[in-house]
Amino acid sequence: MNITVSQKNDVMIVAVQGRLDTIGSSELEDWSNKNFDPPKCDVIMDFSRLDYISSAGLRTILNLSKLMKKNSWKFSICSAQAHVKEVLEISGFDTFIPLYRSVDDYLA
Amino acid sequence: MKTVEEFQIQNFSKGLDELRVNLGRIASSWSLSKKQLFEINLIVEEIYANYTEHVENNTIHPVEIxxxxxxxxxxxxxxxxxxEFDPTKIPDPDVHLPIDQRKAGGLGLYLVKHYADTISYTRTDNTNILHIEKKLT
Known part of the structure; x- marks a missing residue:
């Protein structure tokens, strides 16, 4: 699990690379506890290099999404691979997390 | 022709790696697509995760796959x-609830039910046996 952060137009872009399985999700959870206490801007998760997601990953994403909402920041996901996007849709996460095709799409 | 592959997950902390490596090997010998491998991995991980949540005091026995x-x-x-744990008896979560009312629990088995065609559970000789059928299309 690799997490790379960059900033563009007041948005924090968090690129997650690897697998959001039970192990990867707890790594992301630890990372966000350190870095989003509290969150200070809008966040978009770049999932272009995320190969795998399970319900453990969904739990982490749901918690993150709730934390952002509580602090009145926008939380979005972009560039998810088709099978990852499908899991987000089956679980109904696309009803409360906007999914974008790319970071540029989000910024446009 | 029928092809059978079997393996065990023995080590609790490295279980997911064992699972990923074994399924990767089987997927390449069976020429499965990336999506098929993903769906099979997801099904087995979710069932395994449920198992590890339900065992007492970390007394983990090997899980045979x-x-x-x-x-x-x-x-x-x-x-x-x-x-004894019958995952087919777990009710589905409501995936249409707004974010404030959403809880993450139950999504794993919901995904398993989505990606599998049939799931059946039997308990014999103190053993949980789960049969999951899936069309490889």
């Missing part, structure tokens, strides 16, 4: 000697 393929039909059999 058998994949049996006949043409485009795949049967995954997952066997463990943990406490």
């Amino acid at each position: 058998k994949l049996c393929r006949e043409k485009d039909k795949l049967v995954i059999t997952i066997t463990d000697q943990g406490p």
Whole structure:
């Protein structure tokens, strides 16, 4: 699990690379506890290099999404691979997390 | 022709790696697509995660995983000697609730039910046996 952060137009872009399985999700959870206490801007998760997601990953994403909402920041996901996007849709996460095709799409 | 592959997950902390490596090996020998491998991995991880949540005091016995393929039909059999647990009895979560009312619990088995065609559970000789059928299309 690799997490790379960059900033563009007041948005924090968090690129997650690897697998959001039970192990990867707890790594992301630890990372966000350190870095989003509290969150200070809008966040978009770049999932272009995320190969795998399970319900453990969904739990982490749901918690993150709730934390952002509580602090009145926008939380979005972009560039998810088709099978990852499908899991987000089956679980109904696309009803409360906007999914974008790319970071540029989000910024446009 | 019927092809069978079997392996065990023995080590609790490295279980997911064992699972990923074994399924990767089987997927390449069976020429499965990336999406098929993803769906099979997800199904087995979710069942395994449920098992590890339900065992007492980390007394983890090996979980046996058998994949049996006949043409485009795949049967995954997952066997463990943990406490009785029938995942088919777990109610589905409401995936249409707004974010404030959403809880993450139950999504794993919901995804398993989505990606599998049939799931059946039997308990014999203190053993949980789960049969999961999936068409490889």
